[in-house]
Amino acid sequence: MRLLTVATVVLLHLGACAGEEPEAAAVPACEDRCGAHATCTYAPSDPPKFVGCACDEGFAGAQCERCAEGFFGEDCEACAPGTAFADGTCVALCRTGTLDCGPHGACVDAASGPACVCTGGYTGDACDTCATGLQDNDGDGTCRPACVPDGCGRGSCDDTSGEVVCTCDEGYAGSDCSACAEGFQDDDGDLFCAPTCATAELACVHGSCDDASGSPGCVCDEGYAGDDCSACAEGFQDDDGDGICAPGDEPEEGQPDLGGGGSSEQAPGPVRPPIPDETGCGPQPNQRAPDAGGAGGSGPCLP
């Protein structure tokens, strides 16, 4: 079409030159009418009558002053398949595969061209970097949680293996060291684990271990005191040094002699103090002969 138009113009000009009058010189230049990206069209009359502008490919408008649809840039060029015009140039689209977003991202055609949109936990232009709080210390391409302050509770954290590993302090257990290890307890619920009685192995000489308070300790039998219940409680004494505390006026001060070095005639067990002479028979109990009614009755006093 354009070639035909050009040919027509040339023929018309040739025809004008062949005439006797130089009237063709009055015809305005095509570029003045249609700009630099068009060809003028003329009706086949004499003189040729201007009809309009035939725009070059990619140009549009009455004077071909703008790009036609699908053409871009100063020269109104078409972008190649798989590309789109952006920021003054033709850029590749995601479907061309020129952008590799890896296994943790997806290509999205943005206004400025294709871009990677990363899945959670990943960042970077190619989604190959761990987001904040994550690490890939083992380099397997998978980001996992990193150690955080106090993340291991009562323990220490190590993520150099690519996984968070808590090494718990003694007495603590669990993936975050928040539980008590076997042999430890938190009976008082203060989040501190203390040994159980079985672990503490306290030597409670005259008592038994109890950890209900949160800490294992000796609960002494009546008459005994001290951390290991080896001393006499107030109001009890071990004047004979056999390690047995009996009620008395003076509390035992010294270490009890549990080695059996002292008098061994007395049977083990608490010693009863002399009963006040209710029977009227003397300082020792049961010195009155039992009567028919039973022991400790009202019989005569024995020698």
Ligand SMILES: [Ca+2]
């Ligand atoms: Ca990893």
Ligand SMILES: [Ca+2]
């Ligand atoms: Ca506790």
